Amino acid sequence: MKDIFEMKSESSKYERITDILKKSRPVLTGSEAIEENVMERIRDKRKVNESYNILEHLFGWVYIGWVRNGLVAASVLIIAFFAVQQSIILKRINNLERQEVSTGPSFVKGVPDDFESVFMINTQSGKISLKGGKLSDRQLKQLEKSINDLQTSYSNLIKLIEDNPELKQYLENTLSEKNKKKINL
C-alpha cells in the first residue's frame, strides 16, 4: 500500500516537473544577432565555394589528391608564363611602333664636314630618332655612303670654282652682297 502511494507521489512529482517544463518554453533572445551571424557565415562560405567550384569543375575528374594538386599548380604556372610572354610581346610591338622608318638619302641634307657632324645635325633636328631604339647596320651604311657621296660632290665643286677665277669672283661678290643684306636687316 505504501509502495503504491509512493509510486503515485513519485509519478505526480515527475509529471508536475515535466508539466512545468513543457509550459515554460525557452525564449530565444537576440535572434537578430543569430540571423546576422548566420547570413554572414553563409556569405563567407559562398565566396569560398565559388572558387572551390571552379577548381572542382576543372579538375573534379581527377580523383587522386596529389595529381589534382599537381595539375592545379601546373596550370597556374602555364597561365603565369603565358601572361609574362604576352606582356613582353606587347612591349616589343609598342617599341617597334615608336621607331621611325627612314631611308638613307633623306636624312642628309646639309653640307657635311665629316660623318660625326652629319650625324649630330640629323639627331638634333629629329630626323634620326634615337629614343628607345638604335640605328640598324643597314641605316649606318646608307648614312656613310651618302656622306661620302656628298664629300665627293663638295670637293668637285670646290675644284671647279678654283679652276675658274671668273666664277670664283662672281661667287665672292654674290656672297658678300648677301652678307651685307643680312647685316642691313
Added chain:
Amino acid sequence: MIELELIEECRKGDFRNFRKVVASASPFAFSVAFRILGDEDIAKDIVQETMVTIWRKIGDIKSKEAFKTWLYRITYNKCCDYLRKKKVNAEVRADEKGWKFISDTVFSERNPELENKEIAMIIKVLTERLSPRQKAVFVMCDLEELSHEEISEITGMSKRNIKANLHFARKRIGEMVERYI
C-alpha cells in the same frame, strides 16, 4: 510558424528569403538544443551551426513537409556531437541548490513561468545522469511532445530503442525526484 513556401523556394535554390527561414526555424531548433544541453549560449551556437547546415543541404530534402523533422534531426545530431566532445563528467554531485529550487517549484501552488536560466538549471539537474540519447528522447517525447515515429525519424533509433531509452530516462529522473524532493 515555418512558412513552407519559403522552404520550397530555398529547396529550389532561391535563397533570397533565407533570412526569414532562419527567423522562423531558429526558435524550434533553439528549444530542442536548449532542453537537451541545458545551456543557453551553447544552444545559440548550435542553432547557428544548424542554420548554416540547412543552407548547405536544403536542396537534399525530399519535400517541404519534411523540413521540420529534418531541422530537428540536424539539431539533434549537433547536440550529440557537442555532448560527445564534452565528455560528461562521470562523478556527478547532487546540486543541492538546484534540487531546492526544483522542490520549491514543484510544491508551488501557482503555475510558475520560468525564465531561461531557471529552465536550464532544472534540466541540468534532472538530466545530468542521463546519456545523450536518453536526454534527447526524454526532451523530444516528454517536453517537445513529439510522437515516437517522429523521434525515430529524427534520431534514427528504432521505436523499441526509443521506448527503452525513455523508460530508463523516466526511471532515473523519477528516482532522483524521489530522493531529493
